[in-house]
Amino acid sequence: MSEEKKTVLNVEDLTVAFNMYQKGAFKKTDLEVIHKLSIDVKEGEIVAVVGSSGSGKSLLAHSILHILPKNAKVGGKIEYCGKELDDKYVKELLGRDIAFIPQSVDYLDPLMHVDKQVIGVYGNKERQREVFDRYHLDERVDTLYPFQLSGGMARRVLISSAVMEEPKLIIADEPTPGLNVEMAMETLNNFRELADKGTAVLMITHDIDLAFEVADRIAVFYAGTVVEIASTLDFIMGRGFLRHPYSAAFVDALPQKKFKPIEGTQPYAGNLPSGCLFADRCPYRDDECAGEIPMRDLRGGKVRCVHAT
Amino acid sequence: MQLKAENISFRYTDDGPFVLKDITLEVNSGERVGIVAPSGYGKSTLAKILSGYRLPEEGKVLLDGKPLPMTGYCPVQMVYQHPEQAVNPRHRMDKILNEAWQPDDELLRKMGIEKSWLTRWPSELSGGELQRFCIARVLGPETKFLICDEITTMLDVITQAQIWHLLMEISEERNLGMMIITHNMSLAKRVCTRIVDLTKLNNVHSHTHTHIHDHEHGDEDHVH
Ligand SMILES: Nc1ncnc2c1ncn2[C@@H]1O[C@H](COP(=O)(O)OP(=O)(O)OP(=O)(O)O)[C@@H](O)[C@H]1O
Ligand SMILES: Nc1ncnc2c1ncn2[C@@H]1O[C@H](COP(=O)(O)OP(=O)(O)OP(=O)(O)O)[C@@H](O)[C@H]1O
Ligand code: SF4
Ligand SMILES: [Mg+2]
Ligand SMILES: [Mg+2]
Numbered sequence: 001m002s003e004e005k006k007t008v009l010n011v012e013d014l015t016v017a018f019n020m021y022q023k024g025a026f027k028k029t030d031l032e033v034i035h036k037l038s039i040d041v042k043e044g045e046i047v048a049v050v051g052s053s054g055s056g057k058s059l060l061a062h063s064i065l066h067i068l069p070k071n072a073k074v075g076g077k078i079e080y081c082g083k084e085l086d087d088k089y090v091k092e093l094l095g096r097d098i099a100f101i102p103q104s105v106d107y108l109d110p111l112m113h114v115d116k117q118v119i120g121v122y123g124n125k126e127r128q129r130e131v132f133d134r135y136h137l138d139e140r141v142d143t144l145y146p147f148q149l150s151g152g153m154a155r156r157v158l159i160s161s162a163v164m165e166e167p168k169l170i171i172a173d174e175p176t177p178g179l180n181v182e183m184a185m186e187t188l189n190n191f192r193e194l195a196d197k198g199t200a201v202l203m204i205t206h207d208i209d210l211a212f213e214v215a216d217r218i219a220v221f222y223a224g225t226v227v228e229i230a231s232t233l234d235f236i237m238g239r240g241f242l243r244h245p246y247s248a249a250f251v252d253a254l255p256q257k258k259f260k261p262i263e264g265t266q267p268y269a270g271n272l273p274s275g276c277l278f279a280d281r282c283p284y285r286d287d288e289c290a291g292e293i294p295m296r297d298l299r300g301g302k303v304r305c306v307h308a309t
Numbered sequence: 310m311q312l313k314a315e316n317i318s319f320r321y322t323d324d325g326p327f328v329l330k331d332i333t334l335e336v337n338s339g340e341r342v343g344i345v346a347p348s349g350y351g352k353s354t355l356a357k358i359l360s361g362y363r364l365p366e367e368g369k370v371l372l373d374g375k376p377l378p379m380t381g382y383c384p385v386q387m388v389y390q391h392p393e394q395a396v397n398p399r400h401r402m403d404k405i406l407n408e409a410w411q412p413d414d415e416l417l418r419k420m421g422i423e424k425s426w427l428t429r430w431p432s433e434l435s436g437g438e439l440q441r442f443c444i445a446r447v448l449g450p451e452t453k454f455l456i457c458d459e460i461t462t463m464l465d466v467i468t469q470a471q472i473w474h475l476l477m478e479i480s481e482e483r484n485l486g487m488m489i490i491t492h493n494m495s496l497a498k499r500v501c502t503r504i505v506d507l508t509k510l511n512n513v514h515s516h517t518h519t520h521i522h523d524h525e526h527g528d529e530d531h532v533h
Binding site for chain 2: 018020021022051052053054055057103104105106148151152153174178179180181183206208249253254255256259260262265268
């Protein structure tokens with residue numbers, strides 16, 4: 001069935017590098033932080049992006065929206081409904097067809113009452129109240145400035161602006177940290193309702209257990225690449241159904257599971273190994289893992305590991 | 310040692326509603342006290358009062374019976390909910406990290422802090438990378454109590470578990486007292502020695518939040 005659905009967002013071979021001074025060098029060089037990354041979101045679909053902190057999740061969002069800093073070099077292809085999404089086009093679409101929920105609460109305008117910000121260019125007061133009510137933000141909140149909000153209230157205001165309209169694409173970068181489980185679920189259910197009406201949702205999140213409840217597919221990021229993309233069902237079925245050893249380690253670290261982290265950290269972008277990026281932490285590593293590891297299809301999903309079965 | 314909030318009341322404006330009313334709460338050295346309450350209830354406000362960033366309208370904050378020192382290093386330190394708001398955007402990371410003490414290489418390794426990040430500006434790091442600096446910079450030997458306001462919501466679950474294991478180890482080794490604000494009950498049960506529901510301590514009646522109570526943040530049935 002998903003075959004007939006239109007692809008709303010298509011990212012192919014995205015590469016992001018920063019031109020900057022690096023340790024011991026006198027000249028600026030390129031530090032590549034996202035390497036040939038591909039991901040797509042179809043109409044009516046929620047794709048959750050999970051993965052290590054610093055793996056390029058926010059930069060993916062910022063690349064799509066053309067809000068990367070000036071010293072960033074971007075390669076690859078980003079398309080919205082089959083059309084190249086350049087700087088000018090994204091500005092046309094933003095706020096109406098494309099909604100963005102940023103990870104940082106600093107995106108709120110410090111000098112404007114929150115109701116005005118949420119109403120923005122296209123909204124109206126009535127709809128804003130309706131949305132705030134849903135997120136348990138009462139009338140007193142309307143005329144507060146961002147600094148007068150608690151952390152979770154600021155988060156809910158950011159979510160509210162994204163769901164004022166029925167956008168065709170939502171890019172949500174960590175929409176739920178610091179929200180209690182009911183409020184977080186309310187947000188995700190709201191995304192689900194919109195998706196059921198056709199919205200495509202790219203949802204970056206560390207709340208992987210909540211993503212299980214609403215996402216159709218889950219993509220796992222590691223060190224600037226996607227290591228696995230699979231249906232949410234495989235994640236719910238557990239580590240035995242997952243393809244990549246990093247995805248399995250991820251599930252084991254959840255506090256409601258074993259709370260047992262694997263050792264080590266993601267490799268630094270300036271010092272990447274030549275073969276598999278996960279090799280130094282992988283219990284299954286052998287000689288074959290030293291070569292280039294392509295993404296391959298496996299059991300209806302995709303994985304970047306030579307030994308995955 | 311003991312950190313105590315004694316009959317604390319607080320509001321943000323002179324004629325506004327009280328956010329906290331008559332709160333009394335203790336944290337002893339070596340204890341890790343979880344604080345739970347709905348969004349907007351006053352958890353971060355209480356954290357700021359306990360670490361001396363805000364003064365209560367009524368009541369006292371006492372460290373072993375004495376007020377917090379007004380000068381010098383404060384033995385009660387706090388890590389904020391949003392790291393981007395807790396650092397000076399015009400300082401480089403090495404300055405931010407070493408302001409109060411010089412963490413050694415071993416700690417940086419355990420925290421997953423890459424040396425090459427030290428020459429960057431805060432805006433050149435991911436949310437979770439920045440938060441690791443905010444945690445490392447308050448772990449100096451003179452810190453006796455640490456107030457953690459939702460400190461690992463910006464971290465992936467592996468890094469989150471690594472950092473909590475490290476913090477529990479430090480708290481046991483040094484007999485550090487901790488107050489841990491979180492919405493994640495599974496996490497609270499893993500790391501806290503006891504959990505306090507702020508709604509049961511607070512005597513305010515009007516609030517800008519509704520009473521939705523925190524549950525288990527996903528449970529055993531969701532993931533296998
Ligand atoms: N302006 C910049 N200059 C250099 N490196 C940068 C810059 N911005 C981000 N990076 C690096 O790129 C990598 C990816 O960052 P990104 O913010 O996308 O991570 P993330 O996956 O969103 O992490 P988190 O879960 O912590 O938010 C990180 O290692 C970060 O240090
Ligand atoms: N600087 C401020 N000026 C005025 N009111 C404020 C200020 N900071 C917070 N408040 C208000 O005080 C109340 C408590 O906020 P606080 O940040 O302590 O909540 P919290 O329990 O930490 O919530 P969350 O879980 O959402 O972070 C909220 O109603 C908020 O609007
Ligand atoms: S390619 Fe090799 S090292 Fe990499 S994840 Fe697979 S088994 Fe482990
Ligand atoms: Mg991010
Ligand atoms: Mg708070």
